[in-house]
Amino acid sequence: MVKRVSQQTMDARKVPVHLLRLMTQPEEFACETTREVEPLREGIIGQDRAVKAMDFGLKVRQSGYNLFLVGPSGTGKTTYARTKIREIANSKPVPLDWCYVYNFDRPDCPNVLSFPAGTVRIFEGQIDELLRDVEREVRKVFAGDDYEKHRRFVIQNYENKAKDIWKQVEDHARELNFSLERMPQGEIVTVPLQFGKPLSKEEYNQLSESLKKEIAEKGKQIENEVSEISRQIQLIEKEMEQEIAQLNKDSARYAVHHLFLPLLENYTDEKIQRYLYAYETDLIENYHFFKEAEDNEKSQMAQLLQGTPNNLTRYKVNVFVDNKELRGAPAIIENNPTYYNMFGKIEYKGSFGTMMTDFTMIKPGALHLANGGYLILQAGELLSNPLSWNVLKRTLKTGRIRIENIPEERGLVASAGLKPEPIPLNIKVVLIGTPDLYELLSELDEDFHKLFKVKVEFDTEMNKNSAHYQKFAAFVRNYCDEQGLLPFSRSALAALIDYSSRLVGDQRKLSTRFHEMTRLLVEASYWAEEAGVAIVDAGHVRQALDEQEYRSNRVDEKLRSLIEEGTIMVDVTGEKVGQINGLAVLQIGNYAFGQPHRITAQTFTGRQGIINIERETALSGQIHHKGLLILSGYLAGLFAQDKPLPLSASLTFEQTYSMIDGDSASSTELYALLSSLSDIPIKQAIAVTGSVNQWGEIQPIGGVNEKIEGFFAVCEAVGLTGEQGVIIPRQNVKNLMLRQEVVDAVKQGFFHIWQVSTIEEGIEILTGVVAGDRDEFGGFPDDTLFGRVNARLERMSDGANKIEEVIDAKR
Template sequence: MWKRVAQETLEQRKVPVSKLRVMTPPEVFPCETTAEIEPLKEGIIGQDRAVRAMDFGLKVRKHGYNLFVAGSPGTGKTTYAKVKACQAAEGKPVPDDWCYVYNFTRPDHPLALSFPAGEGMKFKARMEELIQDIEREVRKTFAGDEYEKQRRQVLQNFEKRAQEQWKKLDELAREFNFSLERTSEGGIITVPLMFGKPLSNEEFNRLSEVTRQEIKEKSKKLEQEVAESVRQIQLIEKEVERQIAQLNKDSVRQAVQHLFQPLFAQYEDEKVREYLRAYQEDVIDNHHFFKDEPSEMGAMARLLQRNEEANLLRYKVNVLVDNSGTSGAPVIFESNPTHYNLFGRIEYRSTFGTMTTDFTMIKPGSLHMANGGYLIVQVGELLRNPLAWHVLKRVLKTEKLRIETPAEEYGLIATSGLKPEAIPLDVKVILIGSPYVYYLLSELDEDFHKLFKVKVEFDTDMKKDGRKYREFAASVRNYCEKEGLLPFHRSALAELMDYSTRLAGDQRKLTARFHDVNRLLVEASFWAEEEGSPVVEARHVRQALAEQEYRANRLDEKMRELIEEGTIMVDVDGEKVGQINGLAVMQTGDYTFGQPHRITARTFIGRQGIINIERETSLSGQLHHKGLLILSGYLAGKFAQNKPLPLSASITFEQTYSMVDGDSASSTELYALLSSLSGIPIKQGIAVTGSVNQWGEIQPIGGVNEKIEGFFAVCKAIGLTGKQGVIIPHQNVKNLMLRPEVIEAVESGQFHIWQVRTIEEGIEILTGVEAGTCDEKGDYEEGTVFGEVNKRLTRMFASIKDDTDQILGADAKAMQQRVDTEAEKKEK
């Protein structure tokens, strides 16, 4: 006969109803509705560590003290980062404007000029006015009488000197009795004369040889003089061209010099002054850019006009960053951190079938706009863009922002042809991501901690106290005002607090995942408006929760129907050996529910140990397999102190066709093994959850509320008997936030929840039989669970020992026969 456990002992292990859920009394809120509550002025609830880290990171201005804000989704880390960055930016000075201008010395290296905030656009406007004034003054100068008079003097001097040269040449020709004639090509030929008339070829041939020779020598000498005269005239022409060019430059310099004087007086920055000086000299050197445009707009004229417009581009100003409308330091949130969006780009235009660019087509990135302030980026989006992370690190290391094309990063041929001057960078980068990404970067990137030295970590929950009640109500008011929701009654606030506690999974805490709470605020306000209520009350919050569940629990209901109709076999009544109900948690999107699973165990003689069928079929995760190995250690420690463990066993989750992982069912599997070994049946109306260690101590698990509620729903659908319930680890009592219908069933005795600390306590609840204790000889009491297990293992060991002795005896006899045979052979 088995030794039954006293009913009083089993009753003592039940969880009191008062601990199944904590209820927030509406009276803890001082005001009737949120409309009467003082709004939350600043900060975020329950994130003191993150608040201190954020304040430190935003205030310290040393190199490398950028921030990484780590936290789970829905904790409000992005919103808080934006708010705090904007607050920190209010007291900061407005950063400078930045402009790119033409580099007259190295045209492919545009210059970067900085101006006080708002002065960049003014500088651009001044430069546009300047180029118009220069064009007007240059045209006016070249059309003026004074310029024409000086130019005419230069030309007259040239003509006079040229005429003198021609006069000397003409006198020499007459002296040699020659005449000089110009050809149609502009050349000069010498023609001999006879009696003042040109000598024809026939006449020349009739002359004597001596005369002809004299004429040839004179012609040769005269041609040399002609060539020398032409060279002198060409030198005079070049000198005149230089004089005209110098006259043009001097005239333009005199015309535009007064235009630059106010600019030199206004801008004291030496770099700006150098640019203005180079600007002025380039205008003087290229004054032909400002000549009158062609009068006829034919194809060639349009081409010339376009070329002139391209030439005048060099005098424009590209305002890259304009902070004229900024108050305080800039705060930029880059939602799509591609290479171009972060670091800027050089654009192109199509010109006669080819792609061209210039410094006016340099476009800024987010880092340019955030320079002097704060840049906020989602690290997940950043890491998805090729090269963006590596270039960001380089920029933060060098503190210089240079616009480059990704093709250069890949080692391809650069197509831009421009190398804009780098801009000094002073920016605080705030990365936002999950803790997993933070730890991954910490491990894999050696530069990460050098550049992001401040970790701002958001917790997923917070401790519940009186201050949190007030802050929670104030934050609800803030959100209601922001989104235009109805005010919440104190009873609705109490329901919200209970919902927050359930999300936190701890009766002593509230969740920090404000996204889920805010979602409930919106939906509760909607149902209140539908009803026509002026305020949101507790019933509206409960209705919103019920509607949320109904929209998402289709799979939960389908699985429950399959269990109810027997397709998925789960027993919730009676007793069976080696069979038990385990509890698992399933998640579909944003909905989580518990579901019971039948776990069976078969034991038999052998040496294979515990066989995990899920592992053999590759359906078991590493944690689940670890839990089964722990069972082997527990059984060996309990029952193999004075004999080996001659056990083979198979364990499986019946009717599961997907991956099984986690160790929360390890105690459940151990109970099934003990039942199979002892032959003592397990009550099928009791489901179990909890992991176990090698000493038989029960360890806590997750999802305890969903597991209990899932099994309760199945029992309710099939039929409550008053003997059903769930065994949970005692550490999980503080995590209980069960639904009212479960608590009502517990109060009425239709459902039960037990807490256990050890395997012994659990097996006694499941079987109603005492677990048993070990005496000094290593034996257990008769009629107890462990006594029956030990008895079964002893029989197994005896059986396997007899088989072993028989095998060893046969082997010894065969060996002796072989020895005798060998001896006989040697004697012969």
Template sequence: MLKKVTKKEMYNCCRPSDLPFKSTNDIEPLLETIGQKRALSALDFGLGIDSHGFNIYILGESGTGKLTTIKKILEEKSKTEPVPNDWCYVFNFKNADVPRALSLPPGTGLTFQKEMDEFITALRQEIPKVFESKEYEKQRTKILEDFQQKQKQYFTDLEKSAKEKDFTLRKTVSGLILVPVKKTGETLSEEEYDNLEPDVKQKIESIGKELQERLDDVIRKVREEEKKIKDMMMQLERQATLSSVDHGIDEIKNKFQGNPDVLSYLDEVKENILEHLDDFKPQDEQAPTLPFMKPAKSEPSFNRYSINVFVNNRDLKGSPVVIESNPTYFNLFGRVEHKLQYGVAMTDFTMIKAGSLQVASGGYLVVDALELLKNIFAYDALKRTIKDKEIKIEDVWEQYRSVSTVTLRPQPISFNVKIILVGNPRLYYLLYNLDEEYRELFKVKADYENRMDRTPENMLKYASFIRTKCAERNLLPFSRDAVARVIEYGSRLAEHQQKLSAKFSEIADILREADYWSRFNKNKMVTADDMEKAMDEKTYRCNKVEKKILEATEEGTILIDTEGSVIGQVNGLSIIDLGDYRFGVPSRITAKSYAGRAGIVNIERETKMSGRIHEKAILILTAYLGSKYAINQTLSLTASLTFEQLYGGVEGDSATCAEVYALLSSISGVPVKQTYAITGSMNQHGEVQPIGGVSEKIEGFFQVCKLSGLKGQHGVIIPRKNLN
């Protein structure tokens, strides 16, 4: 049976007198998240459990405060957790292409960098002084003089022996040679040699061969002495500088005693310095006479002793919380930068830059799920990182280059990050059902509600939310009648009289708009009138299409009857959703019936303008009529149904009741009052089912009826279940 709905049943008014304050100045700001008990419980579990794969996906509709809530929770939680270690990259003396990663106590990365810089700077000043000292020069001179004395003695003995056998030692461009001489001491010419007797020649050749062997032996001994001298000089340099190097290294070691990786690195630094002492010597400022004969020596680089503080946690008060709004591969995993030098791309370990994952190491990383999937390589690399438990910096484009290039391959650092993805429900279920790895790596689901119960407690929390936004955005205080209007607005957004919307971004928007109009009117407090003005203006900015449809209806371009009765014609109601605004519009639904056996013909279906849900509704309607009127005999009937003046297609089942009335009217010949519009779904048993957008549909028919004048006879028939 039809029941007339009272105003009280249609609109759940929030009485200002029920609110225990005069304005939002009288209440405390909101310190908690409201209406999300299930999601908060899941977050508490997900953040508390420290097991592999228990990363979190927060799902919910846009505007429900997912990101704001998790950010607030993480900021509070991180304060109670320890600050993670710093990370540094240093030169790898064993393999320069694989920079070494060092983990240091939090805040000591910059200290280590400063200590190393000061140490190398001090050595560059001290070592040249050591080499210029009298003691060093004295020992160096003695070593050289001993070598020169031995060298001189070797050649003196050889020359004496050669002279006794009528040979002399001569220097040429190609080196030292032995030449036969006459008794007078003059060199034996080639012509004179050719004129000698064969036995004399043989004797000279024999002596020359013997002397040449001695010369070779002398040269070998001299070279051996040179090697010894070189080793002695290197040993002298090491001994002379060892004290300075050891002193600086030991000072740094004392500050990092508990870190074996740092101590081992410092030992390698010490050895490398002692092997490259020439780099610390004063550079020869005098250019060679013929520069092209001897290339100029390049300036020594001390870059290999630098420290790249990759992750610096000095300023943290707890574990890191990173919100990555643009999760590209390089923003997440870091990169090795390059610089052009003489047209060639150059790089070294000091150009390794951290990504969000490294910065968040030991803490939390929040990523927008949709943005992550939009960035090529990023999602797969993130899953691989979670599985491997290490963060690698790689050049992902290397595999696509036709020519492989040499680049750095930094040592990976350990992965210890709780990943929190934030996205919509559809994306969550797509990943869960289509990606097996996802199910293993993101095991915690935090599902946000889009509405909550309209209880006195939640209404008061709504008011506290308004108080919070007033403080955050410097808004005028809201009077309690304005707060009551906000609560009613929240119920409208929730499409339920006993619910409130949890889309707080939309609530915050209307608060700012109301504040604007209140200031525009020079008020000191936002009133209910300001709220009404804000809602009216918001509607006015978005309802151009609705007004155009009303104009077309008033002009008669769109045919809608709101007076009289017509057979086979009913005013149905539908929703047009533009994204930022939705509204209800009446549609003329007509039915024609005649003898035949074709059954019910859905004209929209035949023209392929009908959606699946609407087609299902027509089949349900057919089943209902058959079960009602054709149990004992075949229903000899052909009937057509259509939405008149519909050109964009139809979808949904909310017009099922209207279509049934139109068909029954056409079959029976009983006219239907056009002063009514009807909306509602129906099942095969004829039970009316609730539908969405009932408020907008009622308002849409009301606007059309106003065009011809309201006479108290107009109304909308809605499902009883929609009274809430």
């Protein structure tokens, strides 16, 4: 005979009905509908820690205080960051404009110039107008009479000098009876004369040898003089070219200098003035670019054919960053942070088989556009581009944005390379990511905490109180206005609050994962419109939830039908030794549901300990292993104080073929072992969840609502008997937000939910037998469950000893 647990004790361990679902009353809301609610003024609800950290991080000016927003998806991190940053950015000054200009000293290193916000386009227009004026004035000067008279005078002067020198040579040659003649090829030859006429070949042959020799010597002398005179004439021509070139430069300077004076007076910045002086000097040196339109067009065509930049391109301005349209500092969101999107690039264009570029093809990236303000990035997207992450760190450390083309660095593109001057960086970078990414960067990247010193952590829950009710209602009002949804009644608001508590799994809390809430708002409004009403009420919210579940619960229903028809064997009536119903939560996408599993235990004499069949078949995770080892510790501590534990046992989840992990079934497995050892059957109408420690204390678990509802659904499908129910840890009572049909069944006595703190309390509910307390001798009463277990273990110990004696005797 065994000692039975009283019905009074069993009833005392039941969870009171009012604790199964903490209902929010519509009267908590003063409004009838959300139309009467004041719109939400704050950017986010229930994130005081994050709001304070965000405010600090955005306002501190020192370097390294960039922000990393941490939190699960759906908590409103990105929306809040965008709203808050734009709010602060609007109060900040508009940053400088930037442009790239030609570097006349080092053409491969374009210079960067800065201007007050909104003025770079003015500068660009002035430079373009300057170029047009220069072209007009230079051509006008070179086409003028004054220039042409001066040029003719210079040429005539040098031509006269050359004629005088040449006449002297000719006169001297005539004195020596020679004449000078120019050949068609430009060669000058000496011709001997006789009686003032050229000496023919026959006449020359008739001369005496002495005369021939004399003529040859005179001819050689004249040739030497001609060579010397030719050299002098070349020098004269060179001097003439230099004087004409100087005349051209002076004329060009005269034509353009007055054009630069207004710009030099207007722009007092030293760097801009240096550029303008260099611009003017280069114009004067290259006056031929503008001298004649026809020649200039031919030159441009030749440059195109040769694949070289247009000469006049150097006199343009590449407007790089124009902040004219900004009202405050920029707040840029870069959704695709590739290297070029982040740091800019130098574009190239093909021309007759080659790649060419110039400073006008330098394009900005997100860092340039956000410079002087804020840049928001998704950490996951950034880290998927490792080059972007590494260069971002280097840029933040150096405080300068460099533009470098990666294909050029790797030798993939044969091109004329440019190295633009870096731009000073003044920016606040905001990364948004998950806790896992934050921990990963903290552990693996030594620069991370130096550059991102402000952690803005978003919680998944907030306290459930009247103040948050009102803010929640204001949030619903805002979202309905933005999306054009129907207004929500206060009963609908109460239903939304209950769903929020259900999401977070705590009667005392509300979820801050507003993404799920907005989804429900849209769908509830849809069903209200379908019903032809003007206001969303609690029924439409429940309908939206039911429809969401219906769209996702195909697998849940399939498994439940397999249990109902007996393919998956789960008993919900009767009693069995060493067999119990455990509860697990399955997740498919964003839909979670509970499912009962039959857990069985076999115990026998031996010293192998507890064998986890899932572990032996590699279907068990590390946390599940730990739970089973805790069972061994509990059993040894309770029953092996005066003897070794001669226990061999096997445990398994029947009909499971996928990985099992977690320790929420450890108490369930322990109950099955105790039943097998005591030979006392367990009520199959009761399912169990909860982990256990080595002292036999029941510990809380997750997914308690889904587990209870999953077993209830199976019992309901098979048929409710009034004996069925679930045992949960006492600590999980605060997490109960069960569906109304479960609460109604409990209220009517068709279903039960018990709360336990220890293994003893749980095994008594499952078997109806008193667990038993240790007596003064360290044993347990024979009529208790633990007494039966202890007696079985003693018999197993004796049997094991006899077997060992026989084995020793045979040796």
